[in-house]
Amino acid sequence: MSARKKVTIVGAGNVGSTTALRLADRDYADIVLVDVVEGLPQGKALDLLEAGPIRGVDTRLSGVEDYEATAGSDLVIITSGMARRPGMSRDDLVAQNAGIILTVVEQVARYSPDTILLMVSNPLDAMVHLAYRASGFPKNRVLGMAGVLDAARFRTFIAMELNVSVEDVQGFVLGGHADSMVPLARYTTVAGIPITELLPAHRIEALCKRTAAGGTEIVDLLKTGSAFYAPGTAVAAMADAILLDKKRIVPATVYLQGEYGIDDLFIGVPVKLGATGVEQIIEVKLTPDEDRALKRSAGMVRELVDTMFSRVNVDGKRADH
Numbered sequence: 001m002s003a004r005k006k007v008t009i010v011g012a013g014n015v016g017s018t019t020a021l022r023l024a025d026r027d028y029a030d031i032v033l034v035d036v037v038e039g040l041p042q043g044k045a046l047d048l049l050e051a052g053p054i055r056g057v058d059t060r061l062s063g064v065e066d067y068e069a070t071a072g073s074d075l076v077i078i079t080s081g082m083a084r085r086p087g088m089s090r091d092d093l094v095a096q097n098a099g100i101i102l103t104v105v106e107q108v109a110r111y112s113p114d115t116i117l118l119m120v121s122n123p124l125d126a127m128v129h130l131a132y133r134a135s136g137f138p139k140n141r142v143l144g145m146a147g148v149l150d151a152a153r154f155r156t157f158i159a160m161e162l163n164v165s166v167e168d169v170q171g172f173v174l175g176g177h178a179d180s181m182v183p184l185a186r187y188t189t190v191a192g193i194p195i196t197e198l199l200p201a202h203r204i205e206a207l208c209k210r211t212a213a214g215g216t217e218i219v220d221l222l223k224t225g226s227a228f229y230a231p232g233t234a235v236a237a238m239a240d241a242i243l244l245d246k247k248r249i250v251p252a253t254v255y256l257q258g259e260y261g262i263d264d265l266f267i268g269v270p271v272k273l274g275a276t277g278v279e280q281i282i283e284v285k286l287t288p289d290e291d292r293a294l295k296r297s298a299g300m301v302r303e304l305v306d307t308m309f310s311r312v313n314v315d316g317k318r319a320d321h
């Protein structure tokens with residue numbers, strides 16, 4: 001048996017292939033790319049494989065249209081589905097992507113019953129919830145990527161504003177993905193100094209707004225798709241935390257059962273990521289304003305999730321809640 005980890009990436013589109021490139025360069029895991037478009041996963045896997053000699057890495061990559069070759073994956077990253085187009089909200093995406101996620105999760109769970117599911121497809125919070133129900137996996141093995149990306153966007157804008165290295169900027173975000181996210185300025189620091197000490201309130205507010213609209217800003221520029229370089233990079237960082245058991249503290253979309261006063265909902269909070277997936281949910285005290293913003297975000301996510309479950313029939317093992 002190989003000592004190398006096995007990662008399956010479902011969806012060989014922009015985010016999936018960027019994630020594959022980032023992970024292939026790490027040289028600790030072999031990668032299976034899955035897509036429904038004939039030849040696409042095979043072509044991208046071969047192209048990535050041929051970069052190996054130049055990079056000096058022995059990552060094995062393969063591309064497939066069915067799931068047999070994905071069996072026994074340590075981590076499955078799901079990026080399949082449509083990306084947003086200009087004028088399209090995340091809500092518009094829900095119906096299209098829910099059907100795709102249901103069929104994908106069913107196959108993944110069948111071939112890799114012990115894997116960790118890292119969801120990327122939008123609308124993120126709803127798709128993670130759907131994957132949780134459809135897979136029947138325990139909550140520590142189902143999570144979503146959103147906060148690492150949102151925090152990276154926040155960090156980028158703060159570094160640009162202050163003309164400092166991005167390395168010294170730490171961003172803290174909570175809540176639903178993008179539009180309804182809650183950036184926490186109090187816990188956002190530059191070399192340990194809260195940004196509230198470094199920037200006037202109106203500038204912080206402007207940077208928070210730009211961060212929340214960060215996905216839309218890219219969609220409006222690209223016109224034919226949504227962001228993928230930063231998202232793929234964020235996914236790879238989360239894969240590192242899990243597969244290398246790094247115990248990193250990062251924002252992730254996880255299942256809350258009473259934490260932050262929120263029950264039976266997937267939403268973004270700080271967690272510890274390690275070999276078993278979500279190893280701990282970290283609760284921090286919020287001011288009344290911050291708490292209101294998080295509850296508002298949770299309300300928006302719940303509305304979308306309720307709409308989705310009223311339309312989608314989940315035959316998974318968890319139709320009880």
Ligand code: NAD
Pocket residue numbers: 010011012013014015016034035036037040079080081082083084097100103104119120121122123124145146149177225226227228231
């Ligand atoms: P893309 O269109 O480039 O790629 C999507 C791929 O999924 C396509 O190649 C398509 O053929 C494939 N696909 C469709 N149905 C499939 C199925 N049943 N099985 C396997 N593959 C299937 O889109 P993208 O830019 O890579 O974005 C992918 C998803 O990720 C979108 O839903 C997008 O909104 C989301 N996204 C999320 C975040 C985040 O922060 N969570 C960031 C960026 C993008």
